[in-house]
Amino acid sequence: MNRSPKASGPSRRPSPPPAEEAASLMAEAKAFAAIWHRDRMVVSAPSRDQAVELCLKLISYVPRYRQILLCGEVPKEAKYLKGTKIIDAGEYLSHQAAFQISLAEEELGAAPIQIIYFGAGAVPYQDVLGPLDRGWMIVDQASSKASVEKAISAVQEEIRFPPGTVFLLDPLPQDLTIERNILSETRLCSPGVREYTIQMKETEARLAFQAILAEMESGKTVTQSYLAETLKVREKTYHKILEIGFRERRLDLTPYIKETAPQVIEFLKAISMWNEASLAAIFIRKNLIGYAKYKDIDFPSLNFLTLGDRVEALSQTEGDPGHPWILELTAREMTILLLKHRLLYGFLLSPGADAGLFRSKLEGLIEELAKEEMGDGPSRVYRGRN
Amino acid sequence: MKIINNKLYLKIVFFGTALAGKTTSLKWLFRYAIPDEFKTVKQVRSLETSFGQTLFFDFIPIQVSSDIIVRLFTTTGQDYYQRTRRLFFEDVDGVFVVIDSQKKELEHNKEFVAELRTYLETVETLKEAEIVILYNKQDQDNIYRSDELKQLLPLAGYPSFPVCATNGHNLLPAFILMMDRILKRLRERSPHAIFK
Amino acid sequence: MDEIKTIIQDILKRVPGIKGLILLDIDGIPVEVAGHFEMRPEDLGALLAACYNSYAQVGTELGQNLDMIIIEYGDLKLCQSGMPRGLLTIIASKESYLGLIRLEAKRAIEKIGRLMQDTQDLRKSMMEQHKFRMPGDQDIEMILAKLRKGL
Numbered sequence: 072m073n074r075s076p077k078a079s080g081p082s083r084r085p086s087p088p089p090a091e092e093a094a095s096l097m098a099e100a101k102a103f104a105a106i107w108h109r110d111r112m113v114v115s116a117p118s119r120d121q122a123v124e125l126c127l128k129l130i131s132y133v134p135r136y137r138q139i140l141l142c143g144e145v146p147k148e149a150k151y152l153k154g155t156k157i158i159d160a161g162e163y164l165s166h167q168a169a170f171q172i173s174l175a176e177e178e179l180g181a182a183p184i185q186i187i188y189f190g191a192g193a194v195p196y197q198d199v200l201g202p203l204d205r206g207w208m209i210v211d212q213a214s215s216k217a218s219v220e221k222a223i224s225a226v227q228e229e230i231r232f233p234p235g236t237v238f239l240l241d242p243l244p245q246d247l248t249i250e251r252n253i254l255s256e257t258r259l260c261s262p263g264v265r266e267y268t269i270q271m272k273e274t275e276a277r278l279a280f281q282a283i284l285a286e287m288e289s290g291k292t293v294t295q296s297y298l299a300e301t302l303k304v305r306e307k308t309y310h311k312i313l314e315i316g317f318r319e320r321r322l323d324l325t326p327y328i329k330e331t332a333p334q335v336i337e338f339l340k341a342i343s344m345w346n347e348a349s350l351a352a353i354f355i356r357k358n359l360i361g362y363a364k365y366k367d368i369d370f371p372s373l374n375f376l377t378l379g380d381r382v383e384a385l386s387q388t389e390g391d392p393g394h395p396w397i398l399e400l401t402a403r404e405m406t407i408l409l410l411k412h413r414l415l416y417g418f419l420l421s422p423g424a425d426a427g428l429f430r431s432k433l434e435g436l437i438e439e440l441a442k443e444e445m446g447d448g449p450s451r452v453y454r455g456r457n
Numbered sequence: 458m459k460i461i462n463n464k465l466y467l468k469i470v471f472f473g474t475a476l477a478g479k480t481t482s483l484k485w486l487f488r489y490a491i492p493d494e495f496k497t498v499k500q501v502r503s504l505e506t507s508f509g510q511t512l513f514f515d516f517i518p519i520q521v522s523s524d525i526i527v528r529l530f531t532t533t534g535q536d537y538y539q540r541t542r543r544l545f546f547e548d549v550d551g552v553f554v555v556i557d558s559q560k561k562e563l564e565h566n567k568e569f570v571a572e573l574r575t576y577l578e579t580v581e582t583l584k585e586a587e588i589v590i591l592y593n594k595q596d597q598d599n600i601y602r603s604d605e606l607k608q609l610l611p612l613a614g615y616p617s618f619p620v621c622a623t624n625g626h627n628l629l630p631a632f633i634l635m636m637d638r639i640l641k642r643l644r645e646r647s648p649h650a651i652f653k
Numbered sequence: 654m655d656e657i658k659t660i661i662q663d664i665l666k667r668v669p670g671i672k673g674l675i676l677l678d679i680d681g682i683p684v685e686v687a688g689h690f691e692m693r694p695e696d697l698g699a700l701l702a703a704c705y706n707s708y709a710q711v712g713t714e715l716g717q718n719l720d721m722i723i724i725e726y727g728d729l730k731l732c733q734s735g736m737p738r739g740l741l742t743i744i745a746s747k748e749s750y751l752g753l754i755r756l757e758a759k760r761a762i763e764k765i766g767r768l769m770q771d772t773q774d775l776r777k778s779m780m781e782q783h784k785f786r787m788p789g790d791q792d793i794e795m796i797l798a799k800l801r802k803g804l
Contacts, residue, residue: 374711381707382724397725400708402717427752461682490803497695518695521796525788526695633800640793 096258098230100250102237106132107273108244109183109205109318113223115214116235123148125235126187126210131266134273138173138182142166143189167199174203183319196223205241205318214238244314248307273315279304280316280324287327294329296362300352300372334443335361341436347424349405354379354415366421375417378409399426413441458550458643464524467639468548471531473555474562474569478593478622479531480515482555485622486529487517490629495519497526521636546580551587551635555622556610558592558600563609570610587638589631590617596624657768661687664757670749672729676765677702677740684739684769701742705733721758723751734758736766 105112106129114129116122123146130152133139139155150157158166173184186207188200200207209223216226219238228239253272257265279302286293298309317323335353342348343365352372353361359372382398398409406420408430416437420426459466471479484501501515516530546552554573556566577583590612592603601609603619616634620627661674665687673688681702683694690697705722712719724731725747732743732754741762745754788796 370715374715378708378711381711382726384707394727396727397723398708399721399723400712400719401721401723402712402719404717459678459682461678461684466682490800492799492802494799497693521799522788522792525796629800629803633797633804636800637793637797640788640796643787 092258095233096251096254097247098232100247100254101228101230101239101243102129102232103132103254103269104244104247104250105237105239105241106185106208107134107250107315108241109185110239110241110243111200111203111205111207111224112240113209113211113214113219113226113238114235115211115219115238117213119146119212121234122210122212123189125232125237126189126208127152128232129208129237130187131262132269133185134183134277135270136182136274136277137185140170140184140186141189142186145189149187149189167202170199170203174206177319178321180320246307246310249311276308276312276315277319279312280320283312283316283324283328284322287324292329292358293327294358294360295331296335296352297359298328300359300362300364329358329360331361332443334440338436338440339363342418342433345429345432347420347426347429348418349421350417350419352417354417360414368419370419372417374407375409375415378407379411379415379417382409382411397430401426410437412437459548464526465643467525467527467550469527469529469551469553469635469639470546470549471529471553471555472573473591473593474557474565477555477557477562478591479553479555481622482553482591482593482620482628483515483517483529483531485625486628486632489625490632491517491519495521527636546576546583546586549582549586550639551589552583553631553635554588554590554612554615556590556592556606556612558594558603558606558619559597560599560601563601566606566610570612574611587635587642588615589635590615591620591622591628591631592617593620593622595619596621596626657685657765658687660761660764661685664743664761668745668749668753668757670746671743671754672746673744675701675742675744677742678738678769688744701733702740704731705735705740705742709735721755723755730754732758734762736762736769738769739765741765 114122114126116125127148130139130149135154139152140158141149141152141155142158145157149155158169170184170186173181177183184206186200186203188207188209190211196209200209214236216229216238219240220226224240226238226240227242230237230239249272253268254265257268260268282302283293283298295309298304299306302309302312304312313323313325313328338353339351339361342351343363349364349366349368350370350372351361351363351365352359352375354372354376357376362372378398378400382396395410395412397411398407400407404422406424406426408416408418408420408426410416410433416433418429420429458468471483473479480501487496487501497518497520501517516528519527519529521527556569577588592606594600595603603617607613607617618627618631620631622628657676661676665671665674671688673686673690675683675687675690675694675697676685677698678684681698683698686694686697692700704724708722709719719735721735722731722733724733728747730745730747730749730751732745732751734741741758743754743758
């Protein structure tokens with residue numbers, strides 16, 4: 072792989088890798104995803120040194136905020152790794168109890184742990200790692216699928232990852248797009264840039280999950296559109312945030328977040344076919360139920376609500392609140408269009424767009440959407456953990 | 458002042474630090490001192506005006522004769538709006554400078570008076586405006602008396618009144634003095650803008 | 654300002670569906686009103702100025718100076734166009750053509766904006782023409798006497 076210092080950075084998308092390289096990239100993406108998702112695994116290579124080499128490669132995928140615990144016959148190459156803690160050999164049962172407490176504390180927000188056990192022979196699997204359902208890796212030499220299955224657990228996936236093999240004991244995450252994209256976009260970069268990009272994405276996901284949780288705990292109604300806008304994430308990242316959050320904190324927030332209704336998605340897709348809109352947002356009362364940014368523009372959808380409130384406040388002086396209305400604000404570089412028609416629709420039109428034409432095209436779409444029945448709250452209200 | 462459609466519009470503003478008592482003074486004058494025959498509105502209005510600029514204030518229009526309308530405004534007094542104050546003084550005829558007499562406000566008052574002096578020196582229409590100082594909150598504890606404040610703040614030369622905006626003490630005499638001065642100077646000056 | 658009056662009256666007569674036009678100065682004072690309104694011009698001016706500035710403030714926060722605001726509410730269409738020293742509001746019926754109103758508003762504010770330029774020369778020439786009678790000592794004393802009654 073070309074890792075010349077002149078190679079392009081992650082922001083420039085390199086051309087697709089050749090087939091052989093693509094296969095190796097896929098294998099790496101699987102390993103990356105498995106570690107990010109805290110899947111259980113056995114890492115093996117023909118020699119001990121090679122197994123350690125492979126393990127050190129995999130450690131670069133472990134998010135920095137996780138506490139890495141090194142156990143067993145810890146090799147000297149791993150002893151001085153930053154951010155790791157060596158657990159001395161001792162009572163296996165006390166290890167197991169300590170790990171279980173750590174995993175339990177993760178649920179309360181403590182840093183998640185990643186256990187790395189060196190030497191399968193040194194691992195009292197049944198007593199120490201067996202009861203732990205996530206977050207551990209055994210580093211061994213000359214293991215085969217059969218030997219792993221015999222001694223430890225059924226292998227879900229076997230990944231050839233030079234200089235060895237990674238045996239995954241948990242099913243792989245379904246969607247590896249994010250992992251594959253990061254690795255693909257940084258394949259021409261130095262290992263430092265690649266690690267930075269991986270760590271940045273992992274930290275972003277962790278912080279985003281904490282933010283979603285805080286938002287819910289504050290009693291706010293949280294919709295997928297609202298999160299997509301406020302966290303500035305695309306749909307796949309949004310799902311990844313929730314999955315990783317679930318693996319790290321055992322909190323499944325999905326039922327508490329209102330998904331974007333299919334008819335709203337269709338509406339937003341239809342607008343994307345035209346050229347006028349840079350951004351569209353749909354609200355039921357104060358809840359953002361649909362959001363799409365068609366052009367790279369910085370315009371918080373909250374502005375639509377602020378303007379809507381003003382129209383409502385002024386129209387109430389006429390003694391007729393709740394009546395449909397349209398507001399169009401034209402400035403040199405943009406036009407804001409706001410329509411109240413059961414739902415509140417906000418659009419930011421591109422410079423030079425014909426507002427009149429856009430409005431006439433919108434009429435039919437709005438009529439269609441108005442016929443649909445859409446709930447306006449989350450399916451469940453998050454009340455914190457008991 | 459402005460003449461629009463053969464009516465003369467005078468502008469008087471209450472200018473002071475946040476919570477100095479500007480709106481309280483305006484409201485007291487409107488409720489208890491302005492004769493009903495002058496009132497053209499039933500209550501103090503809260504408005505945002507000056508196109509394209511942010512300017513929040515309370516305001517009352519009063520019609521003192523068939524062709525003279527006096528418009529009284531308050532500033533927000535918040536630092537956030539400092540940049541809009543120049544606009545606020547546009548076409549102004551009289552300024553009530555409201556000073557919070559509490560001892561703890563002295564530093565704020567000094568900064569505020571320094572800012573006021575800058576405006577007085579640089580804003581053309583303000584140079585011709587009548588200035589009346591209101592030393593407010595004189596009924597409270599831990600305050601400087603008005604004669605002490607005259608020494609502490611560089612506002613000598615302007616007429617002043619020790620006032621209490623909550624019970625209206627001295628507000629009407631201050632308003633009468635302001636009106637007297639503005640009206641008597643009318644003939645000496647040209648209106649700032651005329652639209653017939 | 655006869656020229657402003659002519660421009661405004663002309664739009665009212667010419668464009669179908671327009672119910673009225675109001676020109677306000679920078680402080681919300683009605684400069685010219687055409688058409689019939691139930692509200693007092695002073696109150697209407699304050700309401701329209703508040704309305705425009707409420708939206709313009711959002712524009713300012715976004716770093717944009719608004720050129721035009723159109724509000725359609727119930728049976729009315731409101732088209733407000735700002736200029737350096739004033740605001741023109743056109744009030745039209747639901748059936749009116751928005752495209753035509755936009756065009757008329759654009760053309761009108763160009764002309765009126767020029768006329769409302771508050772230059773020193775203009776002030777002087779208007780001072781000579783104006784019919785306003787400055788209050789005499791007796792008028793002033795009468796106003797002050799009414800105020801003194803409250804003492």
